[in-house]
Amino acid sequence: MINNSKLAGLAIGAAVFLVPALRAQQAPNAAQDPGPQISVDGYTYTQRTLFQRNIGGPDDQTTQFPPHKIIGNIYYVGTNSLAVFLVVTPDGDILINSTYERNLPVIMKSVEQLGFKLSDTKILLGSHAHGDHQEGDALFKQATGAQVMAMAEDVPALEAMKPGGKTHPIDRVLHDGDEVTLGGSTLVAHLTPGHTRGCTTWAMKVQEGGKTYNVVIICSMGVNPGVKLVNNPDVPDLAAEFTRGFETMRSLPCDVPLGSHTGMYNMQEKYAKLEKGGPNPFIDPQGYKVEMDIDEAMFHAILTQQQKDAAAGPGSTESTR
Ligand SMILES: [Zn+2]
Numbered sequence: 001m002i003n004n005s006k007l008a009g010l011a012i013g014a015a016v017f018l019v020p021a022l023r024a025q026q027a028p029n030a031a032q033d034p035g036p037q038i039s040v041d042g043y044t045y046t047q048r049t050l051f052q053r054n055i056g057g058p059d060d061q062t063t064q065f066p067p068h069k070i071i072g073n074i075y076y077v078g079t080n081s082l083a084v085f086l087v088v089t090p091d092g093d094i095l096i097n098s099t100y101e102r103n104l105p106v107i108m109k110s111v112e113q114l115g116f117k118l119s120d121t122k123i124l125l126g127s128h129a130h131g132d133h134q135e136g137d138a139l140f141k142q143a144t145g146a147q148v149m150a151m152a153e154d155v156p157a158l159e160a161m162k163p164g165g166k167t168h169p170i171d172r173v174l175h176d177g178d179e180v181t182l183g184g185s186t187l188v189a190h191l192t193p194g195h196t197r198g199c200t201t202w203a204m205k206v207q208e209g210g211k212t213y214n215v216v217i218i219c220s221m222g223v224n225p226g227v228k229l230v231n232n233p234d235v236p237d238l239a240a241e242f243t244r245g246f247e248t249m250r251s252l253p254c255d256v257p258l259g260s261h262t263g264m265y266n267m268q269e270k271y272a273k274l275e276k277g278g279p280n281p282f283i284d285p286q287g288y289k290v291e292m293d294i295d296e297a298m299f300h301a302i303l304t305q306q307q308k309d310a311a312a313g314p315g316s317t318e319s320t321r
Pocket of ligand 1: 128130195220
């Protein structure tokens with residue numbers, strides 16, 4: 001156990017060593033290229049605007065969003081754009097996505113505002129091995145003693161993530177379909193690769209008002225600017241991995257879509273509705289389908305563009321997509 005001021009001190013100390021993890025995900029010349037464009041459900045997106053929708057502005061990744069109950073025993077404790085979920089059980093809590101180390105004080109504040117304690121966190125899970133979702137794992141483990149569990153295919157990328165030189169903790173290696181259970185709540189880890197090799201979509205059943213709902217926390221099916229789907233030396237079958245990921249996403253029953261970025265499930269819009277009362281706005285099976293339609297259409301548009309560029313041969317275009 002550790003007190004709150006010590007927790008905050010850990011986070012402030014760690015901020016000195018911050019790595020701009022998002023930058024590492026982008027090719028240097030991809031910063032301004034809008035990329036392919038798609039239209040789904042009356043909205044138009046480019047690869048750039050979809051990426052931007054997810055991360056928001058720089059402050060959105062660190063600004064506390066009002067913590068709130070989502071459904072059943074699932075609560076929101078993240079920032080404007082980086083989603084953090086708390087599953088509260090009689091035997092302790094499960095936290096999903098530590099995000100950046102510098103967000104620890106904000107997450108702790110949100111947990112406390114809901115009447116819970118961060119030190120009750122027994123298990124720490126993550127969406128995928130990018131810094132904006134899992135950089136804080138080691139710090140969270142130091143602060144809470146939680147067991148960190150991660151999908152096998154993401155372990156190498158996680159182990160390479162060492163903020164301030166800290167070793168990335170991994171207490172249990174998970175495989176596709178594995179269950180994580182605490183205090184009567186069970187989360188199922190679904191491997192939905194592409195965005196990262198071990199990208200993990202979490203599924204859980206919750207009860208509310210005498211009904212059972214399927215909750216799905218979307219890992220991410222986005223292709224970040226600069227990522228090569230064709231002729232990628234690190235992951236030769238990246239397009240095939242994404243395709244498998246979409247197959248799994250489409251097979252999951254979903255009443256309540258959530259995601260690693262709040263834009264994936266229109267959190268801010270739904271929260272505004274929540275404030276007004278009425279039916280739970282987070283129950284939105286159609287929203288899940290639309291999000292998959294957007295991601296899949298964008299994936300195919302990017303793949304087609306990159307295949308064209310590759311067929312045209314080197315030097316024929318400046319695009320690396
Ligand atoms: Zn990511």
